[in-house]
Structures are given as structure tokens and as C-alpha cells.
Amino acid sequence: MVCRILELYLKQKEDYRKRSIQVTNVKYNLIVTYICLIIFSVLGIVNLFIQIPDFLYIEFIIFALLFMLLFIIERKNIKNQMIELKHMIVFWLNYKKN
Secondary structure (H helix, E strand, O other), rough: OOHHHHHHHHHHHHHHHHHHHHHHHHHHHHHHHHHHHHHHHHHHHHHHHHHHHHHHHHHHHHHHHHHHHHHHHHHHHHHHHHHHHHHHHHHHHHHHHH
């Protein structure tokens, strides 16, 4: 009985993590998009009054790429946690059989 309850708990936890990962991915995508839009808008408005050198645009592109790289690394960490959770479920299922 305890193993069955634990099994249900782990399955619910896995489903919850999948949904939270989807929501988190959407939030990260929106945050990155808004930051890029805000910085490009500010640079565009400033460029109307003052000529901005090209290296500032290049620096922003590098910043956006590094930000996206950080996002990708974080997603891989979350996926690794999901794999660990699946291993726990398999372990408990095998334990239940024994």
C-alpha cells in the first residue's frame, strides 16, 4: 500500500514537473524576447539623435546569445532532474515487485 501511494506521488510529481517546465520555458522565452525588444528599441531611439557605433549592436547581439546559452544550459539541468526522477520511479517499481 505504501509503495502504491509513493508510486502515485512520484507520477504526480513527474506530471507537475513537466507542466512547470513548459510554463518556465514560455516565461524564459518571453523574458528574453522582451529584453531584446527593449534594448533594440532604446538603441533605435538613441540612434535617431546620436550616431551609435556598430560595436554596440555587436555587443548586444553577443549579450543576447550568451543569455540564450544560459537559458539552454538551465533547460538541460531541468531535463537531467527529470531523468533522475524517472530513475527513482523505476527503482520504486522494481522495489515493489520484489
